[in-house]
Amino acid sequence: MTAFRLAVVQLQVSSDKANNLSKVRRLVKEAAGQGSKVVLLPECFNSPYGTSFFSKYAEKIPGESTQMLSEVAKENKLHLVGGSIPEEDSGKLYNTCAVFGPEGELILKHRKIHLFDIDVPGKIRFQESETLSPGNSLSTFDTPFCRVGVGICYDMRFAELAQLYNRKGCQLLVYPGAFNMMTGPAHWELLQRARALDNQMYVATASPARDEAASYVAWGHSTVYLADIRQQIPISSQRRDDLYAVTAMQQGSG
Numbered sequence: 021m022t023a024f025r026l027a028v029v030q031l032q033v034s035s036d037k038a039n040n041l042s043k044v045r046r047l048v049k050e051a052a053g054q055g056s057k058v059v060l061l062p063e064c065f066n067s068p069y070g071t072s073f074f075s076k077y078a079e080k081i082p083g084e085s086t087q088m089l090s091e092v093a094k095e096n097k098l099h100l101v102g103g104s105i106p107e108e109d110s111g112k113l114y115n116t117c118a119v120f121g122p123e124g125e126l127i128l129k130h131r132k133i134h135l136f137d138i139d140v141p142g143k144i145r146f147q148e149s150e151t152l153s154p155g156n157s158l159s160t161f162d163t164p165f166c167r168v169g170v171g172i173c174y175d176m177r178f179a180e181l182a183q184l185y186n187r188k189g190c191q192l193l194v195y196p197g198a199f200n201m202m203t204g205p206a207h208w209e210l211l212q213r214a215r216a217l218d219n220q221m222y223v224a225t226a227s228p229a230r231d232e233a234a235s236y237v238a239w240g241h242s243t244v245y246l247a248d249i250r251q252q253i254p255i256s257s258q259r260r261d262d263l264y265a266v267t268a269m270q271q272g273s274g
């Protein structure tokens with residue numbers, strides 16, 4: 021891994037898609053001006069986060085929002101991890117992160133694998149699966165600095181995914197996310213620290229900025245967490261592969 025500057029954009033997302041896109045343009049340019057080579061956007065950066073919004077804001081890829089991401093990555097000569105947008109494909113909706121390289125090329129699409137379905141009586145009920153379909157693929161990409169593993173928000177709760185990315189040689193995990201005012205204070209930082217510590221990898225998250233007037237109030241607190249003590253505490257070489265293994269099943273499409 022070589023040193024580079026990573027920017028995490030905590031965006032104030034509104035119901036005005038065009039305004040969200042123009043803010044992204046401005047903020048990525050600003051991050052590039054400060055020397056950033058990889059920029060991470062939040063989950064659902066072009067739309068309010070909520071099941072009632074996904075179909076209205078959904079786009080095909082390529083489409084308006086990802087075209088903007090491609091242009092911005094190229095203009096600023098950086099890797100852009102495009103948070104996520106509601107994606108429409110063949111009549112289904114996905115929560116999808118598109119990653120672009122410095123020539124504006126689409127490197128990968130990661131569709132959220134674990135949908136956010138929770139029901140905490142009296143506090144919060146959220147069922148992404150009412151409108152979204154899950155992705156079925158792991159997603160990694162290479163930069164000149166390190167290999168990166170991609171998950172979206174709820175994906176961060178699943179330790180196995182991070183372990184598989186570790187086995188695939190990733191040194192940085194990125195999670196665009198939008199935890200809320202209940203799960204945020206309880207788990208947001210803890211999960212990042214857990215994934216970083218278990219795997220001795222860097223972990224970065226980007227959230228929409230908190231908007232108390234939104235129907236879903238994001239916790240915010242975008243973070244970069246470091247656990248870079250591989251040499252001193254060499255757990256990767258001390259693993260008992262003779263006793264246990266984390267393996268991926270055959271990946272489907274999506």
Ligand SMILES: NC(=O)CC(=O)C(=O)O
Nearest residue numbers: 136173174198199200203
């Ligand atoms: N929004 C999510 O996908 C996940 C979340 O908010 C949580 O796990 O808490």
